[in-house]
Amino acid sequence: MEPRVIPNKQEWSWRGFVLQWEWLLVVLILIVFALNASLSEFFLDYGNLRDATMGFLDKAFIVLPMVFIILMGDIDISVASIVALSSVTMADLYSHGMPMEWAMMVCLAVGTACGWINGMLIVKFKELSSVIVTLATMIIYRGIAYILLEDQAAGKFPKWFKFLGWDYVGNIPFILLVFAVFAVAFGWLLHKTAFGRKVYAIGNNATASRYSGVEVDRIKVVVFTLAGFMSAVTALFLTARMGSSRPNIATGYELEVIAMVVLGGVSTAGGKGRMIGAILAVFLIGYLRYGLGLINVSAQSLLIILGLLLIFAVAIPRLKLLRSPVRKA
Amino acid sequence: MSAKIAKFRELGLLVFIVLMSVGVQLRNPSFLTWENINDMITNTAILSILAVGMMLVIVTRGIDLSIGATLALSGMTAALAVSHSPGLSPLAAIGIGTGIGLVCGMALGVLVAWVNILPIIATLGMMNVFRGLTFESSGGKWVSAHQMPDSFKNIATGSLLGINNLIAIAILVYAVAYYFVSHTRTGRRIYAVGSNPESAAVSGIHSARILWLVYTIMGGLSGLAGVLWVSKFASAQGDTASGYELSVIAACVLGGVSIAGGVGKISGIVLGSVLLGILNNALPMIDVSAFWQMFIQGAIILIAVLINALVKRGIDRNNLMRRKI
Amino acid sequence: GKSGNSEGGASPSQAAVSESPSASASASSSESPSGNGGGAKKKFAIIFKNTGNPYGEKMMEGFKKAIEEVGGEAILKAPDQPTAEAQIQMIEELISQKVDSIAIAANDPDALQPALEKAMNAGIKVLSLDSAVNAASRLVHVNQADPERIGRTLIQGVSEMIGGEGEIAILSATSQATNQNTWIEWMKKELEDPKYSKIKLVKVAYGDDLRDKSVSETEALLKSYPNLKGIIAPTTVGIAAAGKVLTDKGLKGKVQLTGLGLPSEMAEYIESGVCQWMYLWNPIDVGYLSGYVADGLVKGTLTGKVGEKITAGTLGEKVVVQDGDGTQIMLGDPFKFDASNITEWKSVY
Amino acid sequence: MAGTEYVLELKGITKIFPGVKALDDVYFKLRPGEIHALMGENGAGKSTFIKVITGVHAPDEGEMFLNGRKVSFRNPTDAKKAGIAAIYQHVTCYPDLSVTENIFMGHEKIAKGTKRILWRDMHEEAGRLLRELGAGFSPKIQMGALSVAQQQIVEIAKALSVDAKIIIMDEPTAALTRSESEELYRIAERLRDQGKSIIFISHRFEDMYRLASVVTVFRDSRYIGTWNVNEISNHDLIIAMVGREISQLFPKKEAGIGEELLRVEGLGRTGYFADVSFTLRRGEILGLTGLVGAGRTEVCQSLFGITRHDKGRIFLKGEEMRVRSPREAMRRGIGYLPEDRQKQGLVLQWAIGRNISLPALEKISGRGALQIRKELEIAKRLAEKVSVKARSVFDLVSSLSGGNQQKVVFAKLLTAELDVLILDEPTKGVDVGAKSAIYEIIGDLACAGYGIILVSSEMPEIIGMCDRVAVMREGRIAAALNREGLTQEAILAASMDDGANSYGQRRAEA
Numbered sequence A: 001m002e003p004r005v006i007p008n009k010q011e012w013s014w015r016g017f018v019l020q021w022e023w024l025l026v027v028l029i030l031i032v033f034a035l036n037a038s039l040s041e042f043f044l045d046y047g048n049l050r051d052a053t054m055g056f057l058d059k060a061f062i063v064l065p066m067v068f069i070i071l072m073g074d075i076d077i078s079v080a081s082i083v084a085l086s087s088v089t090m091a092d093l094y095s096h097g098m099p100m101e102w103a104m105m106v107c108l109a110v111g112t113a114c115g116w117i118n119g120m121l122i123v124k125f126k127e128l129s130s131v132i133v134t135l136a137t138m139i140i141y142r143g144i145a146y147i148l149l150e151d152q153a154a155g156k157f158p159k160w161f162k163f164l165g166w167d168y169v170g171n172i173p174f175i176l177l178v179f180a181v182f183a184v185a186f187g188w189l190l191h192k193t194a195f196g197r198k199v200y201a202i203g204n205n206a207t208a209s210r211y212s213g214v215e216v217d218r219i220k221v222v223v224f225t226l227a228g229f230m231s232a233v234t235a236l237f238l239t240a241r242m243g244s245s246r247p248n249i250a251t252g253y254e255l256e257v258i259a260m261v262v263l264g265g266v267s268t269a270g271g272k273g274r275m276i277g278a279i280l281a282v283f284l285i286g287y288l289r290y291g292l293g294l295i296n297v298s299a300q301s302l303l304i305i306l307g308l309l310l311i312f313a314v315a316i317p318r319l320k321l322l323r324s325p326v327r328k329a
Numbered sequence B: 001m002s003a004k005i006a007k008f009r010e011l012g013l014l015v016f017i018v019l020m021s022v023g024v025q026l027r028n029p030s031f032l033t034w035e036n037i038n039d040m041i042t043n044t045a046i047l048s049i050l051a052v053g054m055m056l057v058i059v060t061r062g063i064d065l066s067i068g069a070t071l072a073l074s075g076m077t078a079a080l081a082v083s084h085s086p087g088l089s090p091l092a093a094i095g096i097g098t099g100i101g102l103v104c105g106m107a108l109g110v111l112v113a114w115v116n117i118l119p120i121i122a123t124l125g126m127m128n129v130f131r132g133l134t135f136e137s138s139g140g141k142w143v144s145a146h147q148m149p150d151s152f153k154n155i156a157t158g159s160l161l162g163i164n165n166l167i168a169i170a171i172l173v174y175a176v177a178y179y180f181v182s183h184t185r186t187g188r189r190i191y192a193v194g195s196n197p198e199s200a201a202v203s204g205i206h207s208a209r210i211l212w213l214v215y216t217i218m219g220g221l222s223g224l225a226g227v228l229w230v231s232k233f234a235s236a237q238g239d240t241a242s243g244y245e246l247s248v249i250a251a252c253v254l255g256g257v258s259i260a261g262g263v264g265k266i267s268g269i270v271l272g273s274v275l276l277g278i279l280n281n282a283l284p285m286i287d288v289s290a291f292w293q294m295f296i297q298g299a300i301i302l303i304a305v306l307i308n309a310l311v312k313r314g315i316d317r318n319n320l321m322r323r324k325i
Numbered sequence C: 001g002k003s004g005n006s007e008g009g010a011s012p013s014q015a016a017v018s019e020s021p022s023a024s025a026s027a028s029s030s031e032s033p034s035g036n037g038g039g040a041k042k043k044f045a046i047i048f049k050n051t052g053n054p055y056g057e058k059m060m061e062g063f064k065k066a067i068e069e070v071g072g073e074a075i076l077k078a079p080d081q082p083t084a085e086a087q088i089q090m091i092e093e094l095i096s097q098k099v100d101s102i103a104i105a106a107n108d109p110d111a112l113q114p115a116l117e118k119a120m121n122a123g124i125k126v127l128s129l130d131s132a133v134n135a136a137s138r139l140v141h142v143n144q145a146d147p148e149r150i151g152r153t154l155i156q157g158v159s160e161m162i163g164g165e166g167e168i169a170i171l172s173a174t175s176q177a178t179n180q181n182t183w184i185e186w187m188k189k190e191l192e193d194p195k196y197s198k199i200k201l202v203k204v205a206y207g208d209d210l211r212d213k214s215v216s217e218t219e220a221l222l223k224s225y226p227n228l229k230g231i232i233a234p235t236t237v238g239i240a241a242a243g244k245v246l247t248d249k250g251l252k253g254k255v256q257l258t259g260l261g262l263p264s265e266m267a268e269y270i271e272s273g274v275c276q277w278m279y280l281w282n283p284i285d286v287g288y289l290s291g292y293v294a295d296g297l298v299k300g301t302l303t304g305k306v307g308e309k310i311t312a313g314t315l316g317e318k319v320v321v322q323d324g325d326g327t328q329i330m331l332g333d334p335f336k337f338d339a340s341n342i343t344e345w346k347s348v349y
Numbered sequence D: 001m002a003g004t005e006y007v008l009e010l011k012g013i014t015k016i017f018p019g020v021k022a023l024d025d026v027y028f029k030l031r032p033g034e035i036h037a038l039m040g041e042n043g044a045g046k047s048t049f050i051k052v053i054t055g056v057h058a059p060d061e062g063e064m065f066l067n068g069r070k071v072s073f074r075n076p077t078d079a080k081k082a083g084i085a086a087i088y089q090h091v092t093c094y095p096d097l098s099v100t101e102n103i104f105m106g107h108e109k110i111a112k113g114t115k116r117i118l119w120r121d122m123h124e125e126a127g128r129l130l131r132e133l134g135a136g137f138s139p140k141i142q143m144g145a146l147s148v149a150q151q152q153i154v155e156i157a158k159a160l161s162v163d164a165k166i167i168i169m170d171e172p173t174a175a176l177t178r179s180e181s182e183e184l185y186r187i188a189e190r191l192r193d194q195g196k197s198i199i200f201i202s203h204r205f206e207d208m209y210r211l212a213s214v215v216t217v218f219r220d221s222r223y224i225g226t227w228n229v230n231e232i233s234n235h236d237l238i239i240a241m242v243g244r245e246i247s248q249l250f251p252k253k254e255a256g257i258g259e260e261l262l263r264v265e266g267l268g269r270t271g272y273f274a275d276v277s278f279t280l281r282r283g284e285i286l287g288l289t290g291l292v293g294a295g296r297t298e299v300c301q302s303l304f305g306i307t308r309h310d311k312g313r314i315f316l317k318g319e320e321m322r323v324r325s326p327r328e329a330m331r332r333g334i335g336y337l338p339e340d341r342q343k344q345g346l347v348l349q350w351a352i353g354r355n356i357s358l359p360a361l362e363k364i365s366g367r368g369a370l371q372i373r374k375e376l377e378i379a380k381r382l383a384e385k386v387s388v389k390a391r392s393v394f395d396l397v398s399s400l401s402g403g404n405q406q407k408v409v410f411a412k413l414l415t416a417e418l419d420v421l422i423l424d425e426p427t428k429g430v431d432v433g434a435k436s437a438i439y440e441i442i443g444d445l446a447c448a449g450y451g452i453i454l455v456s457s458e459m460p461e462i463i464g465m466c467d468r469v470a471v472m473r474e475g476r477i478a479a480a481l482n483r484e485g486l487t488q489e490a491i492l493a494a495s496m497d498d499g500a501n502s503y504g505q506r507r508a509e510a
């Protein structure tokens, strides 16, 4: 048998570099910026852009773990309910006299626990898909929030708590700094570590991953727990922005988050996509919404525009002409 | 063997439903009255019609989040039509609504089948578009009872051979759907595409056409449901049935339709719809606190699917035990 | 339908308010050029709860009319879902646009506080209308009707309908809706009066402003309480759904229905007698009054202190009164819609 | 040349996949009533060629003639209508549908007027076909409940149900036992006698000699030649296929057998197997054979922690252990090469390198992060060691032929430090060239001190490679044979139902 030489150096390919989904998002963001700037004199203003960023970043925390979940071919539609439950728990405990720091810890703990429960259910009941499990827990978690607070709102948080949602460090929104830290951490976890590689493996072929010694169940539980934790982080910031909490906060966040992840090029079908794409999508949608809001586009037109954007952005790479075998995982 | 399991599964759901009914009956004797049962079935008719379409979609490994919006759009269009020309026959109104639904479904079908966009994304995007169009078409107004001719409102309240029209239509839809999925080639191919898309391609099944068809059917049924909805409640709003898709999906899931595709039975979704219908009807009747209702609903859905899974495991185990080695 | 601009001015609430001198529209035209901004028009924004709600559309219509009368530019906004989160984002957008005033019908009384405080710090005059925000987040609130009067009137109405005795139930919107909850509180207070000793409130049900849920809740009420004599539904979706159920079940005359509803939605049931009468104020007037209040705040003729007066176009003069920690301007009493006047109003809103 | 002599003729077929020339100017002729074997190494292009015939792939160049008329199929339905049926290499079934539906999918029997599906007729016909094939299961059963071999039988029934004039079988015997293969031969012969033509792809010479009259060989995407089977010697055929001489197919090396590595006592899993006991020592190759469905895979998966056994004990190097997951099994030193490489062995959408490093991610991580350079180093070394045919380690595994995919799975096993290797059908669907390479690797590993459990249905392989053999039948070990007593007859007798007792019932000492 003749020994075969198999190279392990990859050639740099322009085509491969240019045909990356993320460029499309960058281009779209540039278009949105150009368009918005020409439509509204208020758009290209550092203060405004900065404050707009504070406005849409709250749900972006959930986008990060949702990338992992969708990459694994799962989905979590209970995240918004987790936000509500952890926020309501925090507010309720605080209004019953628990120190704010403790209440915040409990908030994070509750979110993490909810995520863990999701993960355990999904792992222990493999015959149920994650859609079903999280559909049920979505109703249950928010249901508990209603039981806790009934028709009340709880709030009157200490002054400093508002800092989370409304203040700056230097001239940069605090929430943006925190998001940047989390984004880098999650990006590193996904792209640079064994954990992330395993997530991709599970998304592509869970059976083969298990046979290869990947601890599929444990990874799923960890990822869903992370989603719970990050939902609680969102709860902290959102509650700070609202100054109070109610059982119906964050309604509809799950779909927005999923839309951002998918717009970011993450595909459930093949375990493909990157963290940067989802992050770009957060900013794309955020600034688009903000810009259209500045020129007071009606809510229904906004709905139509966002819907079409999602469709077109996902449809463009499917056009034959751009189809290429070169696609990084 | 697996057919038996499926049957047992439905039996389990049935037992669950019966137990729950008995429980509710003990707390409120007016639960199992003819009138209440009639109300319950009438209120569940629209949900169950939508569940048929959703089952087909889920069988092909898809999901349709846009049905609430399609329902609203076609309901609104039909309502606008009858309010402009009150002489319009109810059948024409049904035709208009269903037509609009079909068009919405076709558009979605093209996106899913030929542009190959993941169903959850395509329907999420189109949900926004359809909902926006509903608001645009009505200019933010509602169409109210007094603007609708009686003939239109009678679609939902009238009856056919002593059966309420809604129930009659639902029965008809189920009969046709049963024949379609189990006795026609196209119907079976829906299952084939869902069960294994790759082999479907090799056996020469036009998967794209099947997918397109499925979303078109779903759209048509949503359109029909839209007219029925508007007629039943005698009011068309921009936010009609928002979030309703989750109830429909829940009905399918409770009825044993597998999100992984290829599996789903008409009898299953009947039971799933009935279970949800009972929940919606019974919770207000047993006088639980409004704040507990949501939790109880979610818990029952979770318990039902978990028990189902455990029962199935038990049966599998039992079958294994009996196997001779 | 045809929009009744001129009718909007001749509001139904005027009929209820005993003395309401009709204002001269000239007052506004003389004042508007005196604004400090030179040629640039002042920008007045209104944010309603959600889009596609005819009640809100009419309110914004009235607001726009008033703003046009005072020579400003009206910005009408409403999110697609009735959430506080979306309203916060809209407030941010308006701050960026450097509007002069924001009028808001709040989806949550407290959750908008940080955003609205930020707006006020940026020099924007903030008022709420219809659904109030807490006192700290606004200069003044434009109240469509006194909650106490609403609550008490509804009980009085249902008592009259059912002849002063029997079981009644309330069909509300969501368990969260502050408006509804305040009204319900007042209803319960009114019921404490010994003259209602024979009336029993058996249940408060929540239809969540969803058609299907409101219908099943109503049906459940009817079945769980076979002796039910009356239903009060202080919410537009709820009352229409209840009207529909009572109509379909042929319970006209057996179970009475009243509450707060849109004339257009309820015309059918008022004309048929299922609901003998119900109440509402004119949303156009609520918006119209808010437009003038916003203008006053921006000009500085109004600061939101008790006792201040404002002349609101065709609505005449209104006074700022105390409202808990804050202040408010009352539009008037709720207006009673019955078979005699419903045809006139059903095409208006 | 008269066109009428051949039912099917292909000329100058070229098929290019992005980056791969899968077929290069290939010729093929098929006579009526002939069984024509198509042979060649893994990746020679046989499956691709079949897919060109059936219209799954469109050729880039070349012409195809059916009964002398030029045709070109746009999709498999066209081919089916023209009387060509195919059994593809990788089973393409609908797991959720009944066997009947699987058989008739695409050509259901329907009523003339109403187009209603005639279920009863279809069930009957399906039942008849299955009986003919000697299958003992009902056509109403769900396809997913069947074993791979049973599914293969359904595939054959599917092809028969079309009543085609040309039937193509791409490695139909790969998952079949000898007796099942016999059944298949009989059917193929009967079809031939009815005047049908069969194209038969197999890596088993046995199949070819038993059935085919003509053999065509492809190598490296090119047409090498066509011979009458009785006119070419085995030796020449192998040279034609691999382009070189293979001296020894089973390079059994004498490894020094050392201490006991693995001892299994009374292992059982309800419904699958019971009372399985054996030992495995360092340097030893233990064969595990038996008929399809005998439970070999289940035993292996229990040892590897995929499924849990509920009875019995496992001792690794004298220490009792409970494996709860494959990960744990690998940590303790047990590796498993799964039977279905596409579903269980590989991430098809991934490059070769990533697949190889998947079991060893921890090993190539330093301070939390993956070290890509180290990863590529390992991938290159192992890919070369098993001689995968690829342009670089960045090639997607899905673009490899079946045999090369198997080599990648093999390479994955070599990343971890293991003591016991469980190889489940390691040469299933692998060509002679690759086979001998794999045998060599197995031999080397045994010499290096691994204990190896070799699961196989191929007698020559078992006999050629193993030191001891355990034969399984219906979930139990029917016989344990030592190397001296190892004959095809002994194994067969032990794996068949009764009457096996006369043959060596010697149990290997516990």
Ligand SMILES: Nc1ncnc2c1ncn2[C@@H]1O[C@H](COP(=O)(O)OP(=O)(O)OP(=O)(O)O)[C@@H](O)[C@H]1O
Binding pocket: D017, D018, D020, D021, D022, D040, D041, D042, D043, D044, D045, D046, D047, D048, D049, D089, D398, D399, D400, D401, D402, D403, D404, D429, D431
């Ligand atoms: N869809 C595809 N895309 C790219 N390359 C492919 C594709 N299918 C097959 N190939 C390549 O074409 C060549 C021939 O593969 P083919 O499957 O026809 O081989 P084979 O002779 O059937 O091998 P085996 O005996 O292993 O099944 C291989 O190099 C393979 O990598």
Ligand SMILES: Nc1ncnc2c1ncn2[C@@H]1O[C@H](COP(=O)(O)OP(=O)(O)OP(=O)(O)O)[C@@H](O)[C@H]1O
Binding pocket: D144, D145, D146, D147, D148, D149, D272, D290, D291, D292, D293, D294, D295, D296, D297, D298, D299, D339, D457
């Ligand atoms: N999915 C399944 N559902 C039910 N029974 C199954 C399934 N898979 C396998 N079996 C049964 O389990 C038993 C053991 O099967 P297993 O696959 O372990 O056998 P094997 O000896 O490895 O055969 P093979 O040659 O097919 O790999 C058989 O009786 C088989 O029919």
Ligand SMILES: [Mg+2]
Binding pocket: D046, D047, D048, D089, D170, D401, D402
């Ligand atoms: Mg092949």
Ligand SMILES: [Mg+2]
Binding pocket: D296, D297, D298, D339, D424
């Ligand atoms: Mg096996």
